[in-house]
Amino acid sequence: MHSFWQIFKKEMVRVLTDRRLVLMVFIVPGLSIYILYSLMGMMIANQLEGVQEHRIVLYEANMPDAFRSRLLARDEANDRQRLNLDIRALEDIDEDTMTAQLLSGDIDVVMIFDPLFMDAINDADNHAIPEVFIHYNYGRQQSSFGYNQVTQVLMAFREDILIDRLESPEQYLVFMTQTAPVVDERQLTGQGIAVLMPMLIIIFLFAGAMSIGPDAIAGEKERGTIATLLVTPIKRSEIAIGKVTSLAALALISALSSFIGILLSLPRLMQLEEGNTNLGIYGVSEYGAILLVLASTVLFITGLVAVVSAYAKTVKEASMLIMPFYFITLLVGLVSSFGQDPIQMPIVHIIPLYGPVNLLSGIFIFEWSMINLLIVIVSSLLYTALFIWALARMFNSEKVMFQR
Amino acid sequence: MDTLRVENIRKTFNLSRKQRKIEATDEKRKIAVDAVSFEAVPGEIFGLLGPNGAGKTTALRCIATLIRPDEGDVFVGPDSVLKTPNLVRKNIAFLTNELKLEDHFTPNYLFSYFSRLHKVPEATMLKRREALFSRFGIDKFQEVKVADLSTGMKQKISIAISLVHDPHYIIFDEPTNGLDVLTAKTVTDYLIELKEAGKVVILSTHILSVVEKLCDRVAIIIDGRLTALDTLQNVRSLAEDHDLETVFFDMVRESEALRHA
Ligand SMILES: Nc1ncnc2c1ncn2[C@@H]1O[C@H](COP(=O)(O)OP(=O)(O)OP(=O)(O)O)[C@@H](O)[C@H]1O
Ligand SMILES: [Mg+2]
Numbered sequence: 177m178h179s180f181w182q183i184f185k186k187e188m189v190r191v192l193t194d195r196r197l198v199l200m201v202f203i204v205p206g207l208s209i210y211i212l213y214s215l216m217g218m219m220i221a222n223q224l225e226g227v228q229e230h231r232i233v234l235y236e237a238n239m240p241d242a243f244r245s246r247l248l249a250r251d252e253a254n255d256r257q258r259l260n261l262d263i264r265a266l267e268d269i270d271e272d273t274m275t276a277q278l279l280s281g282d283i284d285v286v287m288i289f290d291p292l293f294m295d296a297i298n299d300a301d302n303h304a305i306p307e308v309f310i311h312y313n314y315g316r317q318q319s320s321f322g323y324n325q326v327t328q329v330l331m332a333f334r335e336d337i338l339i340d341r342l343e344s345p346e347q348y349l350v351f352m353t354q355t356a357p358v359v360d361e362r363q364l365t366g367q368g369i370a371v372l373m374p375m376l377i378i379i380f381l382f383a384g385a386m387s388i389g390p391d392a393i394a395g396e397k398e399r400g401t402i403a404t405l406l407v408t409p410i411k412r413s414e415i416a417i418g419k420v421t422s423l424a425a426l427a428l429i430s431a432l433s434s435f436i437g438i439l440l441s442l443p444r445l446m447q448l449e450e451g452n453t454n455l456g457i458y459g460v461s462e463y464g465a466i467l468l469v470l471a472s473t474v475l476f477i478t479g480l481v482a483v484v485s486a487y488a489k490t491v492k493e494a495s496m497l498i499m500p501f502y503f504i505t506l507l508v509g510l511v512s513s514f515g516q517d518p519i520q521m522p523i524v525h526i527i528p529l530y531g532p533v534n535l536l537s538g539i540f541i542f543e544w545s546m547i548n549l550l551i552v553i554v555s556s557l558l559y560t561a562l563f564i565w566a567l568a569r570m571f572n573s574e575k576v577m578f579q580r
Numbered sequence: 581m582d583t584l585r586v587e588n589i590r591k592t593f594n595l596s597r598k599q600r601k602i603e604a605t606d607e608k609r610k611i612a613v614d615a616v617s618f619e620a621v622p623g624e625i626f627g628l629l630g631p632n633g634a635g636k637t638t639a640l641r642c643i644a645t646l647i648r649p650d651e652g653d654v655f656v657g658p659d660s661v662l663k664t665p666n667l668v669r670k671n672i673a674f675l676t677n678e679l680k681l682e683d684h685f686t687p688n689y690l691f692s693y694f695s696r697l698h699k700v701p702e703a704t705m706l707k708r709r710e711a712l713f714s715r716f717g718i719d720k721f722q723e724v725k726v727a728d729l730s731t732g733m734k735q736k737i738s739i740a741i742s743l744v745h746d747p748h749y750i751i752f753d754e755p756t757n758g759l760d761v762l763t764a765k766t767v768t769d770y771l772i773e774l775k776e777a778g779k780v781v782i783l784s785t786h787i788l789s790v791v792e793k794l795c796d797r798v799a800i801i802i803d804g805r806l807t808a809l810d811t812l813q814n815v816r817s818l819a820e821d822h823d824l825e826t827v828f829f830d831m832v833r834e835s836e837a838l839r840h841a
Contacts, residue, residue, distance in 0.1 A: 400680035
């Protein structure tokens with residue numbers, strides 16, 4: 177068993193001393209994810225801010241002073257209540273121009289009150305119910321936002337008029353409500369993490385394995401360096417073990433790079449999400465379990481990638497043949513992040529890829545069992561052993577190694 | 581018992597459609613080596629002489645356990661290439677242009693890497709490396725990546741690396757290909773030394789002068805079959821003028837005539 181270690185070391189040296197590979201495998205994934213997610217976070221934040229900062233252009237006709245003063249009060253507020261308003265008289269703008277300007281964004285909201293609006297309210301018995309026409313453009317965020325805000329003020333205005341008309345406010349209120357929410361902060365945070373993390377983990381691991389596997393095996397076949405290895409007395413199984421373990425270690429480092437990218441960009445990305453994403457909520461047992469799942473899953477993945485790469489004649493062919501498996505992995509990740517609660521049934525955990533992802537989701541929300549962890553580890557290791565056995569046979573087969 | 585015995589080996593390749601086009605044949609299978617037997621003994625250089633495509637490399641690949649003969653067997657000492665290929669690999673040096681070195685590494689790194697795979701003790705490795713590298717002039721570029729070296733330099737490194745474990749059986753396929761005359765002589769001189777040290781040396785070539793200068797015994801292989809197997813002296817005497825070239829040409833011509841008949 178000493179030769180497998182030689183292969184392992186050689187593979188590590190091969191990648192770690194090649195500046196181009198180090199860049200490709202370890203730096204680029206993390207960096208690109210960091211940049212992408214930070215940009216995304218910044219853009220979403222900017223957009224939200226833009227909507228809130230925007231000065232709502234409101235055109236009115238016959239707006240009663242009582243209502244106007246309510247709007248102006250919101251305009252002068254200092255806190256989050258503040259509404260940035262620019263109220264103008266509609267006057268001689270005709271209907272077509274108004275619609276055109278709503279569509280172009282020059283006008284956000286138009287409110288047209290009945291000419292005798294306040295008279296009708298003050299003397300309801302002798303007037304028909306007065307109307308307010310509101311025009312807005314729901315294809316523009318600023319317009320929708322302005323519409324929502326002014327209607328809120330309008331509803332409050334109506335409520336107050338109603339309460340005035342009734343003899344006592346209780347008649348209007350009908351009943352009172354009180355809410356007393358409880359929350360387990362850990363669970364709340366965990367739910368958020370469980371949506372994204374298991375999917376990212378599995379995808380990063382696969383992407384890591386995919387970026388080095390084809391070159392390390394199909395590449396050696398293509399370049400003829402595997403033949404040099406095959407005339408030495410090293411056991412084919414040791415070549416297989418050396419290849420799979422070294423690829424697994426490298427894939428793990430590569431995935432780690434992606435995670436660092438995620439963690440660094442998380443604050444930017446998550447400012448909009450509720451609850452904080454503090455990974456400190458997990459204890460030693462969760463992290464231990466996650467690590468064990470990662471280690472066994474990355475072995476499975478690299479085993480798979482290695483077998484496919486050994487079958488392929490060229491690096492290009494290997495990369496192509498791996499694609500379907502990558503899509504399956506993406507699918508498994510998506511299903512887990514948009515599915516319901518993780519399944520606790522033990523048998524589910526023997527399913528390759530799905531089992532580990534399902535277990536990870538459970539771990540992130542503190543709902544997992546030792547037995548399922550054990551099943552994931554043992555089954556992944558069994559599959560890996562199967563892959564290594566197949567790989568050893570392939571190294572022994574002149575058809576697979578030398579057929580042109 | 582420390583001879584190398586090739587017993588009636590036969591190797592057939594399936595031809596892909598592309599290969600059939602290249603070979604201009606409708607046959608789905610190509611018999612590359614057909615009923616070949618010979619024995620190479622310690623203290624001699626055994627030459628396998630044949631034109632391009634005769635089956636030399638294929639025969640040597642069978643001996644070196646890279647591919648398995650369909651029929652027959654090869655015994656390297658007591659070990660069969662079919663039954664115990666890993667024991668065979670412990671005792672052979674194999675050189676052929678199909679075996680490439682990884683571009684990214686230096687000769688120094690590769691020498692110790694392959695030494696470790698052969699479980700050569702560190703001290704022995706250092707001594708051997710020093711001797712082989714200075715012998716073949718590799719020491720000048722021992723820390724340069726293989727990628728940056730010339731074809732001849734790579735060939736020299738391949739030779740040195742095939743010998744990391746000081747094996748008893750040396751199987752070299754066209755060892756002087758791509759080498760200049762000076763370097764070629766270094767290699768052939770070294771082969772003679774190995775022979776004198778009592779090793780079994782088999783080399784293949786299509787160059788008559790190499791056979792004349794080096795080989796004690798020679799087998800001529802044409803179209804996968806042995807057409808002669810004897811001492812160099814006796815093979816030469818098959819032609820009236822005792823010229824190896826005449827023997828070789830006659831045999832090639834004869835087989836061509838047979839093929840077109
Ligand atoms: N993998 C293969 N698949 C199909 N045919 C093959 C394969 N390897 C060799 N052959 C065929 O077997 C025959 C013998 O080839 P081989 O390489 O042994 O010849 P050789 O004597 O070494 O020739 P050269 O002097 O050109 O190196 C050739 O016709 C070749 O095309
Ligand atoms: Mg050849």
